[in-house]
Amino acid sequence: DAKTTQPNSMESNEEEPVHLPCNHSTISGTDYIHWYRQLPSQGPEYVIHGLTSNVNNRMASLAIAEDRKSSTLILHRATLRDAAVYYCILRDERSNFGNEKLTFGTGTRLTIIP
Amino acid sequence: AAGVIQSPRHLIKEKRETATLKCYPIPRHDTVYWYQQGPGQDPQFLISFYEKMQSDKGSIPDRFSAQQFSDYHSELNMSSLELGDSALYFCASSPLAGGLSHEQFFGPGTRLTVL
Numbered sequence: 221d222a223k224t225t226q227p228n229s230m231e232s233n234e235e236e237p238v239h240l241p242c243n244h245s246t247i248s249g250t251d252y253i254h255w256y257r258q259l260p261s262q263g264p265e266y267v268i269h270g271l272t273s274n275v276n277n278r279m280a281s282l283a284i285a286e287d288r289k290s291s292t293l294i295l296h297r298a299t300l301r302d303a304a305v306y307y308c309i310l311r312d313e314r315s316n317f318g319n320e321k322l323t324f325g326t327g328t329r330l331t332i333i334p
Numbered sequence: 335a336a337g338v339i340q341s342p343r344h345l346i347k348e349k350r351e352t353a354t355l356k357c358y359p360i361p362r363h364d365t366v367y368w369y370q371q372g373p374g375q376d377p378q379f380l381i382s383f384y385e386k387m388q389s390d391k392g393s394i395p396d397r398f399s400a401q402q403f404s405d406y407h408s409e410l411n412m413s414s415l416e417l418g419d420s421a422l423y424f425c426a427s428s429p430l431a432g433g434l435s436h437e438q439f440f441g442p443g444t445r446l447t448v449l
Binding site: 320 | 379390442
């Protein structure tokens with residue numbers, strides 16, 4: 221399985237943008253880049269995903285490098301409720317009719333400073 | 335909107351006992367996944383089901399078994415419990431639309447404590 225590398229922890233001030241990096245140098249052509257987050261005492265929660273182009277949704281933006289070997293999750297204006305562990309996960313969408321399991325690595329623990 | 339339901343939310347068992355965890359996926363979701371998260375660890379995939387058939391298997395001990403029923407709910411059966419089985423167990427579900435399912439929806443988890 222292709223692996224991802226993320227910083228163990230990051231801090232950001234409240235109401236400022238946050239850029240969470242992820243390296244995935246062994247990504248294959250059929251791997252989608254997924255981001256999930258896990259708030260304290262909760263189950264993981266989907267944030268965003270993409271393949272090649274940058275993506276935006278109501279929660280965040282995903283910037284994907286042209287060679288796809290890295291990506292950045294962008295929270296445009298962090299709030300205290302964004303404090304969580306953020307996981308960058310590669311998922312091969314060809315396999316198992318699209319119901320591929322999620323392989324969680326060691327994510328980034330994001331702390332928001334009031 | 336309806337979410338994934340897991341029961342019980344908390345469970346305390348003695349060593350060598352058995353436990354059954356239940357998961358009720360979001361309506362019209364036909365794929366269920368089970369994950370285990372030990373203290374201070376990241377979630378690890380155990381097993382998944384698609385249309386009541388096992389679709390994938392991870393590092394699930396032989397003492398554990400699972401199935402998905404006709405109403406799509408799933409149960410994780412755990413026997414001969416060990417102290418190391420103490421963990422949060424998450425169930426997730428996803429729909430399959432056109433063969434691609436991008437998002438898994440996680441339940442709140444069952445916290446199992448083995449004494």
